[in-house]
Amino acid sequence: MDCPLYEKIANQIELQIQEGIFLPGAKIPSVRKSSKQMEVSVATVLQAYSLLEDRGAIKARPQKGYFVQENRLQPKEPAKIAPTQNDATIHTLLRRLLHASQDDDIIQFGAAIPKSQFLPIRQLQRSVGRLMRLEPEICAAYEFTPGSLSLRRQIAIRMLDSGCQLQPDDITITLGCQNALMLSLQAVAKAGDTIAIESPAYHGVLQAIEVLNLKAVEIPCSADTGIDLDVLENAAKEWGVKACIVTPNNQNPIGATLSHQARQRLIQQSIQFGFTLIEDDVYGELSYKDKRERALKADDTNNTVIYCSSFSKSIAPGFRIGWIVGGQFQAKIEHYAYVQSLAIPTLTQTAIANFLENGAYDRHLRKTRQTYQDNLIRCQAIIHEHFPTGTTTSQPKGGFLLWITLPSSVNAMTLHIQALEKKIGLLPGLAFSLTAQFDHHFRLNYALTWDNKTDAALKELGKLCQQQLS
Numbered sequence: 273m274d275c276p277l278y279e280k281i282a283n284q285i286e287l288q289i290q291e292g293i294f295l296p297g298a299k300i301p302s303v304r305k306s307s308k309q310m311e312v313s314v315a316t317v318l319q320a321y322s323l324l325e326d327r328g329a330i331k332a333r334p335q336k337g338y339f340v341q342e343n344r345l346q347p348k349e350p351a352k353i354a355p356t357q358n359d360a361t362i363h364t365l366l367r368r369l370l371h372a373s374q375d376d377d378i379i380q381f382g383a384a385i386p387k388s389q390f391l392p393i394r395q396l397q398r399s400v401g402r403l404m405r406l407e408p409e410i411c412a413a414y415e416f417t418p419g420s421l422s423l424r425r426q427i428a429i430r431m432l433d434s435g436c437q438l439q440p441d442d443i444t445i446t447l448g449c450q451n452a453l454m455l456s457l458q459a460v461a462k463a464g465d466t467i468a469i470e471s472p473a474y475h476g477v478l479q480a481i482e483v484l485n486l487k488a489v490e491i492p493c494s495a496d497t498g499i500d501l502d503v504l505e506n507a508a509k510e511w512g513v514k515a516c517i518v519t520p521n522n523q524n525p526i527g528a529t530l531s532h533q534a535r536q537r538l539i540q541q542s543i544q545f546g547f548t549l550i551e552d553d554v555y556g557e558l559s560y561k562d563k564r565e566r567a568l569k570a571d572d573t574n575n576t577v578i579y580c581s582s583f584s585k586s587i588a589p590g591f592r593i594g595w596i597v598g599g600q601f602q603a604k605i606e607h608y609a610y611v612q613s614l615a616i617p618t619l620t621q622t623a624i625a626n627f628l629e630n631g632a633y634d635r636h637l638r639k640t641r642q643t644y645q646d647n648l649i650r651c652q653a654i655i656h657e658h659f660p661t662g663t664t665t666s667q668p669k670g671g672f673l674l675w676i677t678l679p680s681s682v683n684a685m686t687l688h689i690q691a692l693e694k695k696i697g698l699l700p701g702l703a704f705s706l707t708a709q710f711d712h713h714f715r716l717n718y719a720l721t722w723d724n725k726t727d728a729a730l731k732e733l734g735k736l737c738q739q740q741l742s
């Protein structure tokens with residue numbers, strides 16, 4: 273028999289509590305509001321709430337309303353995706369990684385996200401607080417594309433360090449670097465066009481190419497010399513490449529930085545074969561040298577480069593502030609950006625502009641780069657001692673990502689699954705290619721608070737690899 277209406281309502285709210293929509297201690301909608309929302313009488317809602325009280329799910333507080341009990345019902349854990357080997361698609365891997373990256377109990381070697389101690393959170397907190405106190409109307413304003421002039425001015429000043437002489441009008445603010453990459457591809461290519469990408473490549477590029485129905489030609493990329501320009505040239509001749517997405521500085525995942533000669537040749541190739549270079553420079557400011565490497569854009573005499581970057585790796589990934597220097601595609605990119613999102617959050621743009629303006633950024637960068645270098649040394653020493661013979665690592669000159677090549681009989685997907693059971697995250701090599709390569713490779717994020725726990729987790733990974741060989 274069907275249960276009465278008030279019980280159905282109680283069950284529905286209880287489910288919402290279990291699913292974490294209403295957290296422990298949170299206020300649930302008032303009786304009057306629920307009665308309106310659900311189009312039932314106030315009496316029915318009162319009956320439902322009283323049943324929930326009997327079940328210990330909620331508690332009434334006189335004059336305040338109804339609240340979820342603090343301790344009785346916890347939200348369900350986020351659904352875990354069953355770790356099996358045959359669902360090893362990039363999307364599944366990345367979904368699992370995203371779940372893992374939100375779990376504080378997991379050692380976060382997986383996602384390319386710096387631990388919050390490496391971000392200037394306190395300065396941003398002060399800045400946002402001050403803005404909301406002194407200029408509350410900031411929330412009421414749309415900051416239409418191309419975005420905040422003061423931020424674009426600060427970016428133009430910073431980009432002098434990368435060798436680029438820009439006007440604020442050359443720059444469009446985007447929702448992170450991923451949005452900048454998408455806009456670049458949309459401006460340059462149409463469905464079916466071929467895009468040359470690094471292999472291994474940042475997985476966001478693979479996903480963008482897939483979503484836009486483009487074809488990818490994967491160009492091998494080595495940790496020492498970066499993208500193989502002979503192969504790129506052959507690909508350009510054979511396939512008529514429309515664009516090449518390249519990360520000249522501290523490439524994700526392999527850490528390569530291109531030499532001066534390689535940069536010159538790459539630009540020459542783009543001119544000769546008529547393709548656009550989409551430069552992803554999101555790790556450019558994290559170079560371990562005193563002076564950062566030049567951007568490709570700085571030597572873009574023929575206007576074949578689109579430059580993309582963001583503050584996600586060095587200031588605040590959650591602020592989602594990136595930018596694009598579109599060159600000959602600037603007007604189109606700006607138009608697309610406007611159509612897709614109208615505007616970029618004013619508050620976060622202004623907070624970052626203020627942070628850049630006060631001069632603390634360079635100090636912040638110096639400190640974090642030094643810690644990353646220290647972590648890298650510690651990481652490599654552990655890998656050398658505890659991983660199977662034959663394991664090699666990249667030698668990043670900046671950033672915080674290490675690419676590890678295991679002996680070919682060690683399977684990185686198996687390692688990933690076993691590691692996750694032990695609360696250790698990592699990103700297996702399969703996530704960095706569309707062609708099922710890199711099965712004995714993985715990427716490790718070392719922008720972590722390095723302590724005994726981290727040491728132990730990395731040693732545990734070594735042990736799991738050794739076990740696969742025994």
Ligand SMILES: Cc1ncc(COP(=O)(O)O)c(C=O)c1O
Nearest residue numbers: 384448449450474524554582584
């Ligand atoms: C190489 C590369 N490009 C772009 C992005 C995306 O950056 P954002 O978070 O600013 O969108 C990432 C993020 O991991 C990245 O590693």
